[in-house]
Amino acid sequence: MSTTRPVQEFYSIGEVCSLTELKPHVLRYWESQFRFLNPAKNRSGNRVYKSREVELIMLVKQLLYTEKFTIDGARQRIDQYRRTGDLRTSARKAFEAEVASEARTAVEAAIAILDGKAPASSPPPPTAAAPRGGKSSGR
Numbered sequence: 001m002s003t004t005r006p007v008q009e010f011y012s013i014g015e016v017c018s019l020t021e022l023k024p025h026v027l028r029y030w031e032s033q034f035r036f037l038n039p040a041k042n043r044s045g046n047r048v049y050k051s052r053e054v055e056l057i058m059l060v061k062q063l064l065y066t067e068k069f070t071i072d073g074a075r076q077r078i079d080q081y082r083r084t085g086d087l088r089t090s091a092r093k094a095f096e097a098e099v100a101s102e103a104r105t106a107v108e109a110a111i112a113i114l115d116g117k118a119p120a121s122s123p124p125p126p127t128a129a130a131p132r133g134g135k136s137s138g139r
Contacts, residue, residue, distance in 0.1 A: 011049045013039075020057055020098075030060055033071050034078070055091035062094040 008015075013024050020027075027047075031037045036056060039047040049057075056078075063074040081087040 009051065011051075011054060013047045013049070016049050016054055016057065019054060020061060022057070022061065027057065030057070034060060034075060036078070052088075052091070055088075055095045058098050059087075059091040059094040062097065066097075 011019070013027060016022075016027060017024055027037075031039070034056075037053060037060070039049045039053055042048050059078065060074055063069045063077055064071070069077060078087065081090045
């Protein structure tokens with residue numbers, strides 16, 4: 001029997017920043033530019049992101065940083081995905097591509113250490129946990 005750790009249902013802005021490797025001010029700016037990025041706020045007024053919103057943030061990041069779209073171009077591409085029904089699939093693929101890239105970087109760093117090309121004391125890069133619906137971790 002395999003033991004799986006509980007998957008969070010909601011994420012704070014700090015947790016989303018860690019997952020996406022983006023700064024909080026970038027996320028807040030994107031909220032003003034992409035109307036679908038509108039996280040709920042808790043009683044304290046802090047942003048609370050759902051798993052689906054984290055995937056959409058990764059899609060925006062891929063379009064802007066990897067595919068080099070402008071903000072307007074990314075908005076148009078996302079509207080196109082929405083019209084064709086491919087938005088959720090595209091967002092999931094963007095997230096999985098980010099996780100694969102981080103895993104590749106970690107493996108390359110480990111190989112460099114084993115080959116004696118990098119100091120063993122350097123910390124491995126952070127990895128993203130897959131945002132998915134489900135039980136919260138009790139926060």
